Amino acid sequence: MPDKIALSTRSLTASFSGKTAVRDISLDFDDHTVTAIIGPSGCGKSTFLRCLNRMHELTPGGTVTGSVMLDGEDIYSASSEPVELRKKVGMVFQKPTPFPTMSIYKNVAAGLLVADKKPDPSRETEIVEKALRGAGLWDEVGDRLKSSAMSLSGGQQQRLCIARAIAPEPKVLLLDEPTSALDPISTQRIEELVHVLKKDFTVIAVTHNMQQASRISDTTAFFYMGDLIEAGPTDLLFTNPSNSRTEDYITGRFG
């Protein structure tokens, strides 16, 4: 199962109103692995991530060139529908974003409403439970699914967002600094969760925290000023980086 490529980018370049944020990135993401994207603030790592589910083009002035291959198709080809694509590539954001008007249950089921095959109510209940278990939240909220999502703590809200993202069973899960707004204990819970999630999904996580990258990922890619400097197995990249800028960054000389 490993070594099969889930997603790959070729010459991916993204800009904001003509200003290039990410330059000529070609990178493969293996099936059922966790890839961490690290780099200093403003290096383009989040922009790159947002290209993978076509969210970048929603930013005013945002443009993308190059290609991203998923299931043998270029998601940037003319026939590709961003709305359909996003059902296959889930995303969790930096700050928890539960829908405030909805209950815990409705939040998790939100993505199922637009699924190609809408599950019937009993199947939906099963999927919601499975997703909440998958996000490690079931034991805490299983008995109050009808409460407002806003009654949860920040860490719980973020795991709720993970449950919401995995409920429609996407192929790829994008995590955009998912723990940067959380306390250490919630952070640890989400890091442990990532290990479990890769059994079912291909995970790509942006983080500015190098310790976190080394703890959660199989592969790490280092971005600097819009360029991909180096990518490789995480243990190798952290112990024996081949590029001096990578070494400077991971040893804390800048960034």
Add this chain to the structure above:
Amino acid sequence: MAVNNSRRRLVSNLMTGATLVAALLAVIPLFAILVHLIYKGASSIDLQFFIKNPAAPGALGGGVANAIMGSAIIVGATAGIALPIGVGAGVYLNEYGKGRFGWMVGFVADVMNGTPSIIVGVFVWTLLVRPMGHFSALAGSVALSILVIPMVTRTTEDMLALVPNSLREAALALGYSRARTSLTIVVRTAWPGITTGILVAIARVTGETAPLLFTALGNLNFKTDIMQPMQTLSLQVYVYATGPFPEWHRLAWGAALVLVMLVFVFGLVARFATKTKYHAR
């Protein structure tokens, strides 16, 4: 140091006192009106007042059933016309219309918000009453709608602007279309605020008189046909208060009290709607 401290405390107390006086001055007229209305109007209000139509000029007794019904019909029709347009325009302005056209619509809404209501009345008279050849409740509703639409458009837009963009992105990232995101996530989230804006706008036009003088005209009989002239509480107050009979003046106070109570209830509902939803747990 000690001198400075006591001086600072004195200034602080003086300023707090000044704002308290300002707050009292702001609410005193309001309470004065309410107390006076209750004093003058409460004695007129009994069951007969609600179920009877006006008596013949000069005769004793009679009620404002026709005016209450008329207000309900005209304001109801106004809501039916103005709310879909106002809310729709607000959604367009905030979610889609960031270009020149959107700016223009917003500007027009602002100008319309400041237009004196009597001018709207004259405008609808030219537009509807003249061509149709007679006054009608419908023309009254159209006039009130012209007042409500810009108010609702602007509050809807403002309330939607308060919804954080991260919520839109979260929905889009789940595979929601833009239209679905706008309606099921953004509008739903902003709904308590939009409801408040709607109720405030409806409450305001419930008391409008000037635009109705040229359109709905008024009617001493009980009418439910929207194509006919119709009475409203505000018109009733106007006619009775300016009439020659003491009995009319008495009824005018009663009608005014009912009108104010109605607006008061709208306000309470608006408050309630906002409170419960925003702090839902």
